[in-house]
Amino acid sequence: MSLKYAVLAALLEGEASGYELSKVFDVSLANFWPATPQQLYRELERLAQDGLIEARVVQQERRPNKRMFTLTEAGRADLRGFAAEPPRRPTAIRDELLIKIQAMDGGDARVTRGLIEERMSWARGKLARYERVRERLVDGRTEEEYLRTADRVGPYLTLMAGIAFEEENVRWCHRVLAVLDRRVPLG
Amino acid sequence: MSLKYAVLAALLEGEASGYELSKVFDVSLANFWPATPQQLYRELERLAQDGLIEARVVQQERRPNKRMFTLTEAGRADLRGFAAEPPRRPTAIRDELLIKIQAMDGGDARVTRGLIEERMSWARGKLARYERVRERLVDGRTEEEYLRTADRVGPYLTLMAGIAFEEENVRWCHRVLAVLDRRVPLG
């Protein structure tokens, strides 16, 4: 049900094809509502049938044709309605690494260390990418100026949530490493 | 696939029935691998068939009988193997509220405020519950002492992740409220 609104929200940025959406999703929406390309194509089909988005086929010469989708007024209205309702489900996190950490005792601490280090460097990579998105958004303005004057601040606030999450992730990894070291010194 | 290991990890705490597991999942595992009772019962069936857990029926007088499940040695070994592998999928977060925030511009800022306040008080409630779990775990010891000496620290470290996540959540909510106020002062 929510994928529907995630797609509509993505289209607030403007017209896009399924393929483009699947890219956009990867860098922004995926941070709080992941979806595979297949899911997106299916959802776009449905939304078009329900009149919440409009499709037009763009003929291309040296590429496969593509269908570009735009929000309709009905789509905007539906999204506004959704945005004003309280969420139906609480936040859900699925993190395989945490299952592994839950079960780590009795295993090889050095292997666990490796997993944590991998996670940490992945989180740092993500932070770097977020930072670039942030810079493109504020576009030279100070944050304060941006937040007071920009048309839309929603995308910035969700980006902040993503950044905070990954920063916290890095701190947690440090902490786990410290605990592991105290218990089984690598000396 | 991971639900399997989440269940095995939960059984590291000792024998449990499906019903008990569904309670345990609610307070601890659900924080990084949510599952409904139906999912759990199905998974337990499968794990028992595969010989990773053992079931025994406990006759009860004034209650329906229950089946208690224990890890087998094969189950422990499988779990150890899993815990040493790198995760197959990155962390996935699904947060309806963030979709709403992404799409909030053009809507009623007071309504959005309400949603954020709801989220904040929910996060505080969760923090309070986490704190109680933490106290039961450390059981009078200092954190330092606990971390050096306890048999298992995995559950504590995942609890720390949950606490950090919710604290971050609260901070983010404050921030969003500040931004909303600056843009549309409530006077």
Next chain:
DNA sequence: GGCACCTACTCAAGAAATTGAATATGAGGT
């Protein structure tokens, strides 16, 4: 006395997600 909630599950229909492959073409590198 009645009602709601707790224990302890099981069943089944339908919706959704996952996965892998298929299609067709072009661009860029070695």
Next chain:
DNA sequence: ACCTCATATTCAATTTCTTGAGTAGGTGCC
């Protein structure tokens, strides 16, 4: 010449998840 990657989807099989209901007695509260 060949290989891989990018564009831009679609299809289909399988698995998984979600939802609601059903069963059946017990406990606690007003």
